[in-house]
Amino acid sequence: MSESSDWTLLARYLSGECSAEEKIQVEDLIASDPEKQRLIESMKTVWDVPDPQPGTSNVSRLWSEVAEETGIATGTEAPRKRRRRGIVERLTKWFQPQLRPVWRYAAVAALLIVSSLAYFQAQEAGTFPWSRLTVGWVTLAVESGARDEITLSDGTRIRLDAGTVLRYPEAFAGEERTVFLSGEGYFEVTSNVEKPFVVRADHAVVEVLGTRFNVRAWQAEQRVIIAVAEGKVALSSEKGPEAVEIARGQTSTLLKTGLPSEPQSVDIDRHLGWMHQEAFFDSVPLQEILHQLERWYDVQFVLEDTVIAAEQLTVHIQTDSLDDALELISTLTDLDYQRTDHLIRLQPRD
Numbered sequence: 138m139s140e141s142s143d144w145t146l147l148a149r150y151l152s153g154e155c156s157a158e159e160k161i162q163v164e165d166l167i168a169s170d171p172e173k174q175r176l177i178e179s180m181k182t183v184w185d186v187p188d189p190q191p192g193t194s195n196v197s198r199l200w201s202e203v204a205e206e207t208g209i210a211t212g213t214e215a216p217r218k219r220r221r222r223g224i225v226e227r228l229t230k231w232f233q234p235q236l237r238p239v240w241r242y243a244a245v246a247a248l249l250i251v252s253s254l255a256y257f258q259a260q261e262a263g264t265f266p267w268s269r270l271t272v273g274w275v276t277l278a279v280e281s282g283a284r285d286e287i288t289l290s291d292g293t294r295i296r297l298d299a300g301t302v303l304r305y306p307e308a309f310a311g312e313e314r315t316v317f318l319s320g321e322g323y324f325e326v327t328s329n330v331e332k333p334f335v336v337r338a339d340h341a342v343v344e345v346l347g348t349r350f351n352v353r354a355w356q357a358e359q360r361v362i363i364a365v366a367e368g369k370v371a372l373s374s375e376k377g378p379e380a381v382e383i384a385r386g387q388t389s390t391l392l393k394t395g396l397p398s399e400p401q402s403v404d405i406d407r408h409l410g411w412m413h414q415e416a417f418f419d420s421v422p423l424q425e426i427l428h429q430l431e432r433w434y435d436v437q438f439v440l441e442d443t444v445i446a447a448e449q450l451t452v453h454i455q456t457d458s459l460d461d462a463l464e465l466i467s468t469l470t471d472l473d474y475q476r477t478d479h480l481i482r483l484q485p486r487d
Contacts, residue, residue, distance in 0.1 A: 273306065277304075279298065282434055313332060316336055348366075351366070357425075369384050439483070
């Protein structure tokens with residue numbers, strides 16, 4: 138991360154302002170390298186300081202200290218083996234008194250510069266055991282109207298629904314096998330007791346050793362639903378350590394805010410129906426059903442009456458025909474529809 142655009146992306150990530158795809162981009166970078174993970178934690182310490190009253194900034198002095206610590210100041214032969222912790226503490230100390238929004242971006246830039254220099258120096262010296270490993274990350278984005286599946290380097294098989302984005306490493310390094318999911322996927326995880334498999338899906342963290350389970354994590358729905366077909370998984374929020382264990386034939390839901398629900402026994406086939414163009418909706422908003430149809434059939438819905446979008450429906454969709462699905466929705470909602478290519482308008486009947 139050396140370009141200004143990368144600094145801006147990281148700053149937006151720390152502020153919680155980046156998109157789901159940008160969040161995945163930053164988090165897979167963090168997961169690929171423990172050193173970067175420690176760097177992010179240090180930056181959060183600076184970033185989370187409340188805005189104080191405007192004060193006098195001393196960026197020149199700050200930069201002088203940074204340059205001296207890293208050995209990049211003109212005419213300075215500073216030791217390169219000093220601990221980066223001291224640099225972070227100095228940055229925190231100098232930025233805290235005048236941490237207005239603009240300086241937060243400067244703090245990110247300074248921390249990145251310091252970390253990059255120290256990181257590459259350590260790589261050259263061979264002091265990091267992971268310095269010899271180069272792990273590339275791949276983004277698989279499934280188009281609307283399609284489905285895809287992939288087998289990872291460890292043999293884990295993943296089936297992905299339309300509109301889903303999966304980020305995964307070309308090869309797993311480290312103590313965990315981590316992937317990032319936005320959308321819906323069915324996982325058949327290869328067992329490895331020494332290296333847990335972790336799925337990071339929006340605000341949820343799912344950890345397994347070897348099992349089969351479904352993850353539904355559409356950002357618009359503001360919840361993550363886990364359904365286990367075989368084995369067990371642990372579900373927790375990325376914001377807290379509390380986790381629930383979900384066994385075979387059970388499901389648990391994690392809302393955007395809160396803790397995972399107590400596991401309940403369910404008909405797992407209802408959660409896996411999407412792989413066969415089948416969906417079960419129990420008392421969900423019409424808008425959520427329409428989003429599913431948009432992904433499956435690569436269309437866009439326009440509701441003339443937006444109030445209807447929140448109407449709760451229970452429906453079972455099992456068809457490869459968009460027209461059949463539209464007739465079913467029209468009957469349940471008493472709406473007429475007009476279809477023009479990929480655009481479908483729904484409006485109250487006269």
